[in-house]
Amino acid sequence: MAAIQYEAPTTVEDAVGLLSKAKGTARVLAGGTDLLVQMRTGRVEPSLIVDIKKIPQIRKIKSEKGGFRVGAAVAGAEMSEHAAVCKAWPGIVEAFDLIGSTQIQGRASMGGNLCNASPAADSVPALVAAGATATVAGPKGTREVPVEKIPAGPGKTSLAKGEFVVDIVLPARKAGTGDAYLRFIPRTEMDIAVVGVGICLTLDKSGTCTAARVAVGAVAPTVLLVEDAAKALIGTKLDDAAMAALDKAVQAACKPIDDKRGTIAYRTKVSGVLARRAAAIAAERAKG
Amino acid sequence: MSKYHVTTSINGEEVEFLCEAQQTLLDVLRDELELTGSKEGCSSGDCGACSVMVDDRLVCSCLVLATEAEGAKVETIEGMADGDQLHPLQQKFLEHAALQCGICTPGILIAAKALLEKHPDPSEEETRYWLAGNLCRCTGYDKIIRAVLDTAAEMRG
């Protein structure tokens, strides 16, 4: 039985060093709400666990250029308690807050939710819709990448050996912009999203949509940024016809699977429903 | 197999233990420290029976590695009563018959205490969502929710 090594470095450099030199499987531990379950069920058998929570900046939210730099291990509950983030990006905070129970909220991190690379991760569509980026540290230094580039497929990321996500940058929210995230689950809590839709849109003074991003989760191997859905909204006043076009565009983009959580037909249909409902909420927020 | 030496505070007392890297805080509480009030219902964070406070945050101890408890402040059901003085929630749970088999009770009490510390006057809906991570199969939650709301009212005075 191979022993597992546990390390809790205090700097990004040390963490990169440990991950780079690891033999066998190395796993980054942030909130641990996915990793520990995967270890317990034998889906992951790491030889090295690098707990990044002792790195100071990784547990902090910093205001920056009108936006925020959110450490990769900031827990959901900490986000929900941050008034400025809640005000700027309510959709992202709600999406994060939907992940699991109060107990899970005490631990689960946005970095973990992103890097676990589940197609159904709740925070990811909201981050993608908001145009968030991730700071990746690695042996060659750091790089900024759009969050949608991190997951590469179910359980797979684009991160190279030795790399990990240090923080996520939420951009400054432009005037007249609102975001929202809605997901569907069979119960009211504790389920994995059957479908999730994140929408960020900007309205001008007349109420016409001038920009939009629509991201859909759990309907493809990775979160989809649906450009046709955005086009359906831009230039409209989000009237019934625009909403119907949005619904149709989102459904057209879906490539879901049948599984224990939902059918192809169900996911497809409900993605359109949620898109309409999320767009309405985002629009209300955009109007302030 | 080399073990990790961890120093932590549990219910206000400094505690040291040795653990394997894959052992969870729940494993150590139950198997090494014989604090069996925290229950293992699922080991996947879905039932909340193992709820404890770590550094003032409500967590599932099955989803925390024991090594992570180094330097932390851990609070478990064993520390909830003050000597033989039950916490108001414990008393109300008894009065409302808010437990049947009682296996979920320690976790729910810890979670409810965390709720009332954060929201002294929760609505029924807030209470239900806060406790959504604590499964109870016996009660249908009715008497649990009533006990929590009644305690909140009493503690507000």
Place this chain on the structure above:
Amino acid sequence: MDDAPHYKFVGTRPIRPDGVEKVTGRAAYGADMVLPGMLHGRVLRSPHAHARIKSIDTSAAEKLSGVKAVMTAADMPEIPNELAPAGEMMVNFREVSDNILARTKVLYDGHAVAAVAATSPSIAEAACKLIKVEYEVLPHVIDPVAAMADDAPVLHDHIFTEGLPEKPSKPSNVAKRIEIGTGDIEAGFKDADVVIEREFNTAAVHQGYIEPHACLANFTFDGQTTLFCSTQGHFVVRAICAKVLQMELSRLRVTASEIGGGFGGKTVVYLEPLSIVLSRKSGRPVKMVMSREDVFRASGPTSGANVWVKMGIKKDGTLVAGEAVLKYQAGAYPGSPVQPGCMCAFAPYDMANVKVVGYDVVTNRPKVAAYRAPGAPISEYAVESVVDELAKAVGIDPIDVRIKNAAKEGTRAAYGPKFGPIGYLDLLNKVKESEHYKAPLGKNQGRGIAAGFWFNIGGESCATININEDGTIGLVEGSPDIGGSRASMALMAAETLGVSTDRIKPIIADTASLGYTFLTGGSRTTFATGMAVTQAAQNAIQQLRERAAKIWDIPVEAVEWEDGFARPTSSNAGDFEPLSIGDIAAKAGKTGGPIVGRAEINAAGAAPGFGAHICDVEVDEETGRVTVTRYTAVQDVGKAIHPSYVEGQLQGGAAQGIGWALNEEYIYDKNGKLDNPGFLDYRMPVASDLPMIETILVECPNPNHPYGVRGVGETPIIPPMAAVANAVAAATGVRMTDLPMSPPKVLAALGNANGGGDD
């Protein structure tokens, strides 16, 4: 009612005697016990739904450092393949043994094939991975209807369908065909103005107790074994373990731990014999605890089923005929609850013509175990759905159809006997008069009602009342307390003795310390063990009177017991100050020795349980989500000894039934592997899924019980599925015939209805 007896303690709500231990985390449940030198056991389970075991090589596991014992079915005695008496029932212990550890074939994903004891859980897990099992994978069958087909894979060569006119020539997955009925079913349908027939399917659902199965065995070299385990009946555990391990009962002493939920699922044995054998082989105590995944894969859910129902009604609302065919899957071995399913199906109705046929069907799933009113929720869901449709068809309020046709005292049930006094009609009227039934509904909302019937049982129970020297009372009983029964026992003892409950300390004795007591199940504990406790208290009173007579030197007939005191019957008997229990106990040594009241009984006269539930739902027509917005459970409870715990039974049963209705199900993949063996995807109701569950207790006392008790625990799980389905139908016009009514199914049904043209 003025003639209702007035009680001083029964019907009050004291704090339960075991409460403080349970709210402080000190109560010891199955996994909480530790013994010096204790090992940790783990089970290796089949990854296949159906396979022949060609070989098992445990040598590598045995060599692993820290491993102290490894076992396979070869370490268990060979048991003959025949029915043998087991308490009340006849059981094939070969099948019981095979289910505990597979001998020649594995019959479901998760079937145990080997077990290991090691010095740590992680070593035991590693050792399991080192056991090499060679399988020959066989075709499998999961669905009960598919399993009945002529070309279905046959699980057992020794099963030939029972209950057919002639013994079949080849083995079958249909273990048994049963039939009950009364009247002339065809004539009944001819009499009807409207006849509706429907086919229903229900998914297998698990009891979902939060505490996984757990036990700790300690075999000592003189052949004595102690076993500490989480069970609904430790005497039953002793009986089964002794049988499959061929031990003498006296060598096995079983202590029931506190139990973290059972609902019928902890009436059977899984880990206990393995821990005993591993302890014997290793010479050390062995603790075994199931993971949640093990619980779902390898412990008994209740049947999934296919049910066909046909019923006829006259325009005036009289139900004239009911026919049903029930196909229940039993899991890997025969023994689904189809029999009670048949008997309960039409039991709430006074209906002249009934025919029910049932099939017990084996499939490659874990063997089903009892689950709250086993069998009844499935058949009654189907019948209560059809009754709702019939009521609509003849334009009569569904509650009035039920009132008009309700079984009453003297009604003959389809399975034979006439009902004694029952409060069914009374409770239906309570439903109709309730504020809930009349409350207005909002948009996309609907209201449904449904009824439920369950037998309830009695059986063997023992109780001892120890009068302590200071006059306090030790109450010894043998029924594991799952939902507050210690409190009820204390109340009945208090009422009988005339002392308050805080003077009475109930304990659950182990199998060596009390006579045989059947398990906590069948809604029998407060009825049967309560009867034993009452009789033991009466027996103690008799002795207390005798001692008082000796103290006063008067005849015992001149001493009466009133309000906790011995008193002279009249001034003629003498002028004496009343003696309390404490006064008499203090002199017990001088008047004949310790005072111990006892009762050992086989309680007959259990009275049936009837209930009806009201459910409001709101349906999101775009997503198919069904939200229960209001819920009321009404039940004839006989007499509520501790009303809070009676309400709790109604609320908990309703919540489980709502889960069964909406989201709970066993999902298998194409290879016959369970695809959702965890709370994440099994989807039991969480706190935010439910409203408050209102209760209305109707008390029609059971004349056979000293305090009028009738069982209450099981009936509440029966009405919810149909109550929810009827509410969904009221909200949407769509009849859901498949459980669970999960959002994809509801949305599909709404789509079909909306796109269906004529609807």
Place this chain on the structure above:
Amino acid sequence: MARVVLPTSVARQFAAATEFEVAAANVRAMLEALDTQHPGLRREIEDTMALAIDGEIYQDYMLEPLQPESEVFVVPKIGGG
């Protein structure tokens, strides 16, 4: 004479009628009478069935008294959860 009613499945197994009139003072005598007519029926009933005597269900019944007008329904044993 007590009236005894067998379930159809049991009657079929023993090629017996579903209803009997039996003169017996208690259940033991009743079962003995049935067994004389259909050997093995007593064992089948005792092993697997309960009796509803005048509406009351008995899982164990050997010594229960019967009245001349008693109705005895042979019903399956009921367990429970």
